[in-house]
Amino acid sequence: MVRYQSGDAAAAKSLIDRLSGQLYSFFASESGSRTDAADMMQEVWLRIHRVRHTYRPGEPVLPWVYAIARRVRIDNYRKRRRIRSREIATDVLPAVPAATQSAAQLPSFADLVANLPRSQREALTLLKVNGLSIEEIARTTSSTPGAVKQRIHRAYDRLRSLLQPAGTTETGGGV
Numbered sequence: 001m002v003r004y005q006s007g008d009a010a011a012a013k014s015l016i017d018r019l020s021g022q023l024y025s026f027f028a029s030e031s032g033s034r035t036d037a038a039d040m041m042q043e044v045w046l047r048i049h050r051v052r053h054t055y056r057p058g059e060p061v062l063p064w065v066y067a068i069a070r071r072v073r074i075d076n077y078r079k080r081r082r083i084r085s086r087e088i089a090t091d092v093l094p095a096v097p098a099a100t101q102s103a104a105q106l107p108s109f110a111d112l113v114a115n116l117p118r119s120q121r122e123a124l125t126l127l128k129v130n131g132l133s134i135e136e137i138a139r140t141t142s143s144t145p146g147a148v149k150q151r152i153h154r155a156y157d158r159l160r161s162l163l164q165p166a167g168t169t170e171t172g173g174g175v
Helices: 009-031 034-054 061-086 109-114 118-129 134-140 145-163
Strands: none
Touching (some): 009 034, 034 061, 109 118, 109 145, 118 134, 134 145
16 A cells, blocks of 8 residues: 555555455445445545545554445445436326427526616526526626535526416426
8 A cells, every 4th residue: 555655556556456346336336236336346445546646654454444434335325325316217208298388488598687686687688598607707897606505596486476377376397
């Protein structure tokens, strides 16, 4: 490990060859998926490479490596759980609702944004028309990213209410 820290490519290869089998078993025992185990193996070696300077020479290598591997496994578990919570399992795709208004009946973009306050109109135009990022808009308007996000969110809410047919209410969703 000390040689690997100093940039010895042969030492890195040797370390990978010696520990990869053990680490793969560590990952495969928990995930049950060969693909997930292989992905975690790749991630652990990337992290080890990034943080190799934190290894203290003279200390045992295995506990240090397994501490990193454990974090990779936890991060992978959380990522899979987060993805699973947002996925919707379905055998049949839901039908797309018919449009209630034709495109000819909708007001133009310029007419819609004309109803917005200047700060919201400016932020929305910079985002959607000019293609700037939130951070770029914040720098352009001498504002914070949080304030820009709030302006855009309020603009979306206002546009949603303008586009909604009279007498209907909509919850959630986004523009």
